[in-house]
Amino acid sequence: MKNPFVSEIAAQVAPLTGLSPAEIEYALTVPPDAALGDYAFPCFLPAKTLRRKPADIAADLAAKFQPGALVTAARAEGPYANFFADRPAFARWILSRARAEGDRFGGSDEGVGKTVIVEFSSPNIAKHLGVHHIRSTMIGNALVKIYGALGYKVVSINFLGDWGTQFGILMAAFRKWGDATTLEGDAVSNLNALYVRYNAAAKEDPALRDEGRAWFKRLEDGDSEAVALWQQFRQISLAEFEKVYELLGVRFDVLSGESQYDRHMPQTIERLEKAGLARLDQGALIVDLSAQKMPPVLLRKSDGATLYDTRDVAAAEDRWNTYRFARMIYVVGGEQQLHFRQIFTVLGLMGYPWSKDCFHVHFGILRLGGEKMSGRQGKVVMLRDVLREAVERALKAVTEKNPALPNKEEIAAAVGIGAVVFNDLKRGRIKDVDFDWDAVLSFEGETGPYVQYAHARMCSILRKHGLPVADAPDWTLLREPEEFALLKALSVFNAAIRRAADANEPSVISQYLLDLCGRFSTYYHKHKVLGEDPALTAARIALVDAVRQTVANGLALLGMKAPEEM
RNA sequence: GCGCCCGUAGCUCAGUUGGAUAGAGCGGCGGUUUCCUAAACCGCAGGCCACAGGUUCAAAUCCUGUCGGGCGUGCCA
Structure with missing residues (x-):
């Protein structure tokens, strides 16, 4: 979003410093105290080329500055040249903009014509979504909305x-101990119990692991019994996942999976061989990456079955062929x-220039009581349980605080789930977190x-006001410093969205919202x-409405209800 | 061993490309409700930004090393 106040400062400062207006805009900062000014230019940058002291340059800039309708004054403060915006003009600019753009305020069209692929959530079938799945799911979901707000065409993929092999193990376990009742009721839990039991047993008897591997090989070879079992497991899991995605308000454009790429394996391996990248080693087919100082990639095990590396290469090729993406993001x-x-290295070696547009957006581990959650050992807190508990507590809170509300259940769902989601998105995604019920709830x-x-308070004020929001109230009435602080915060919403996209970091939005609120x-x-x-009320209402709109837009970017x- | 990530207040974390006195929340202490919803607000206490060097006019931020923690490291994903 082009800020005319910043442009005006840059236009005046540039000729006096020998820097370009773009460089000035880039260098402009905000003073630590609003009393010092609204924008500041640190005069260290041109000091060397001008061979003058920063403080002298600042004084010179202040003296030569031509006040205008937008920027009314400049003052030197040590090595800084500080600029003052005309507050009514600033209010008119940002508030009418927010009003005109509505639910698109904060966004832009910089991504129009470009496609971004976001792969996220990506759970394993035959298991429940654990609380830890909220990380990939909501970070990915937020990135989808953030890129969308910047005009990109976004394709969300649940892979x-x-x-x-794990499904071979599951089949072996099912054949050993399962029956028709296993697939009834809470089938996912039943299957998972078998899986956990089998893994425990395999510790005593390694032959069981081989049995599992053999079942996976049968599946890959298209054995009808194996395929039928696998399809049942998959269907049951999808139905279970869908319930949780529904609660979270998450949708995917494409539901895919590793299984889909099994048939691509021969061609992908052939391309790797043709490129001279694949070679046999100890019976397995590998890509040697010692030149890149990495361990080799395993393409095919000695028993002929493929591995997820190979499937990921095939999936990437397929997505490029389908979407010609500008960027592909894996939230894993x-x-x-x-x-x-x-x-990514292998894709590069295969000669695909788009390998540089692939990004692994990784995040920290979610621990449980200091230990990593493990599906294999059955040590997980289920996401559905966390959400249910949060909604229950929210319902209790709503009932206490606002007993007259008619749609308490709906609000409790929005608030309870919002609490869980925001808790996950408020810190930098890299941080490891220890799951803490109190923090989440x-x-x-x-x-x-x-x-x-x-947000609700702002809506309440607007409701009480009862009149339409004025398009052009008397902006000069917004004189309070707290009002100007809000206006300035609104003016950087777009920058926050861009930063969130640049860094693939939804917490930029969460932090922005906390500050604004x-x-x-x-x-x-x-x-x-x-x-x-x-007249004063009309001006303040216009401000409150713009803040309300901004908070609503920000919450939507995080996948939350308002x-x-x- | 090697690779990657992290180390800011008692706890959990912010801190745009290096820039003016390092900020929040929780917890602690003290206040605010005949006033637009107190899920809120205001105040106080609390920091050698892990440690040591270096680069720079300027370092929590960049570089090197040390210590501490995490993750990964060929037939799981």
Whole structure:
């Protein structure tokens, strides 16, 4: 979003410093205290080429500055040249913009014509979604919305872990102990119990692992019994996943999975061989990456079955052929960093220039009581249980605080799930987190409900006001410093979205919302919006409506609901 | 051993490409409700930004090393 105030400063400063306007805009900062000014140019940069002291340059810039309608004054403060924006003009600019753009405010069209692929969630079938799945699922979902807001065409892909030796193990376990009742009721739990039991037994009897591998080989070879079993497991799992995605409000454009690429294996391996990359080693087919100082990639095991590396290469090729993406993002845990570095390297060696447009967006581990969650050992907290508990607590809170609300269940769902989602998205995705029920279910402080509450309060004010929001109230009436702080915060929403996309980091949005809502909370405690003076009220209502719109847009980017009452 | 990631207040974390006095929340202490929903707000206490060097006019931020923690490291994904 082009900021005319910044442009004006850059246009005036550039000729005096020998820097280009773009360089000035880039270098402009915000003073630590609003009393110092609204924008600041640190004069260290041109000091060397101009061979003058930064403080002298600052004084010179301030003296030569021509006040205008947008930027009214410049003052030197040590090595900084500080600039003051005309507040009514600033209010008119950002508020009418927010009003005109509505639910598109903050976005842009910089991505129009480009496609971004986001692969996320990607659970393994025959298991429940654990709390840890919320990480990939909601980070990915947020990235889909963030890129979408910037005009990109986004393709969201759920790439199921529905192929591999583990399903051989599951089949072996099912054949050993399972029956028709296993697939009834809470079938996923039943299957998982068998899987856990089998893995435990395999520790005593290694022959069981071989049996599992053999079953996977049968599946890959198209054995009808194996395929039928696998299809049942997959269907049962998908139905279970769908319930949770529904609660979270997550949808995928493409439901894919590793199984889909099994048939691509021969051609992909052939291309790798033709490129002179594949070679046999100890009976297995590998790509040697010692030149890149990485361990080799295993393409095919000595028993002939393929591995996920190979399937990921095939899937990447297929996606390029289908979408011609500008960027492809894999939202997968940090444990797989080596895997993706290897895959991207192999794609590069295969001669695909787009390998540089592939990104592994990794995130930290979610631990349970200090230990990593393990499906194999059955040590997981189920995501559905966390969500259910959060909604229950939210319902209790709504009932206590606002007993008259008619649609409490709906609001409790929005707030409870919002709490869980925001808790996951509020910190940098790289951080490891230890799962903490109290933190996840907290509705106070830096939480989702805090942001939603601020939004509900703004809606409440607008509701009470009852009149339409004025397009052009008297902007000069917005004189309070807290009002200008809000206006400035609104003016950087677009920058926050761009930063979130650049870094593939949804927490930029969460942090922005906490800051914005904090400013709003301070404001409405200190100043009354609905007052006796209709002109002042109209101006403040316009401000509140723009903040409300911005918070709603931000919550949508995180995949959260914005209830109007709570 | 090697590779990657992390180390900021008692706890959990912010801190745009290096820039003006390092900020929040929780917890602790003290306040605010005849006033637009107290899921909120205000104030106080609390920091050798792991440690040691280096680069720079300027380092929590960049480089090197040390220590501490995590993840990964050929037939799982």
